[in-house]
Amino acid sequence: MKAPGHERWRHDTVDVLGIRVSRVDATVLRSFVAEAVASRTTLTITFANPDYVLKAQKDDELRGLMNGFDLNLADGWGVVLAARVFGRPVPGRMANDDLTDDLFGQPAAEGWRVFLFGNAPGVAEAAAANVRAWYPGLTIAGTLHGHWADEHGRIPAATAERLVDEINAASPDILHVGLGTPLQQRFVAEYRDRLTAPVIITCGAYFEHLAERRDYYPTWVLRLRIGFLYRLAREPRRLWRRYTIELGSYLVRVLAHRVRAR
Template sequence: MTTQANHQTVSILGIPFINTSQTAFEQILYKRINDQQNTFVVTANPEIVMYAHEHPDYANLIKTADFIVADGIGIVIGAKLLETPVEERITGYDLFESLLKWGDQQHKSAYFVGAKPQVIQKLQEIVRNRYPHLTIAGTHDGYFDDDNQIVNDIRRTSPDMVFVATGYPKQEAFIKKNRDASNALWMGIGGSFDVITGTVKRAPITWQKIHLEWLYRVVKEPARIGRLLVLPKYLLKIIKQRYSKSLTGK
């Protein structure tokens, strides 16, 4: 990861996270977009870290990204436990909204891939109304087997930003395979299209401030309770990494 290597990073179970603030990171991205530098950003939470830990191919894939950011309070807690704290959490959704706002101000263009057909259609309406100076280079829902048509369209339209919201590991695999189609910012953002369209309600700001968005989602969507089981496993791995670190002195 040559780009991120030029910035301070924190390793969580072998995954290197850039250690910076959201504001500073946004400035990095704005410059790279303006300079038409091909940029791959992974927004990783504990689920993604654990998936990478259990799937070496995926771990190697996301390490080819230019930047991996700490999307989730679990990453922040893990970094503290390892006594190598990250400056702050940078959520994929907040980054997505900031980039749309900046793109609107700078008359940039964006391509959107992911979510259900009705959601991507609603997304177009919201982006046009909320960010009228941001060009929608193209959209495609997340239900596709052959990505050639999408990639050819991205290549043809040459957007400044490509947002892929198909969930891990599919979105990162799509970006890794196709990022040469445009010298753009490529970022996987999970369920962000559902949130911005109101299809899924984001936690109230009070829950966000105390870092309990994950609990709010479970309360609203009990089916997600199974996903919480990864957290104890993740924290146990972190403790083991800290113990190993203390023994080796590294």
């Protein structure tokens, strides 16, 4: 596994409970992506939200996987708040949904090829159809669903090699990997040296949002910074524990860490 921090991608970070979170804004992100595509130098990007940070506290593998990415962007106001509490604020929330214009508008303008890999069968195709309509000129090099894991939650090596070959055959400049955490981070870590796409971005369930509508979060939700409540209202059974018990535990750990640091 390549170590993070290639000279081209040196930037300031903040430690959020063991996760190295990047202190960059969308302008820096776009410049890094452009340089990676132009130089064909690998740039890996993932996202840190409170749920992942909390799990990484107890999971050494997940913590190592996330810290092995070149950029680890703040996904969620809980991470933004933690960075402020620790005295090293990040520019703002930078989840996939916040960066749609950057992730697809920039490739459309530059003529780059984008590949969507992940989520349930049919979702990536629906997302691809929408982003093509929203960003005229965008080239979708290909799509693949992400339901390949075995009963142990891992993609068998032979299957992964075949998927890598299929992705490489499409010659994408940017690869979005939506397999869920930690499977997506593990896939990128294990195959980044075999994947020819210079920019590789994890995205969780992002394709589901793109398949539905361009602005997944209404403007008033983003303005009030209550995206987590909006998602909880939409998927209460799946998310209630994450946004109640686990979020409370995360905030307690952040405050305790701050007190110890003082």
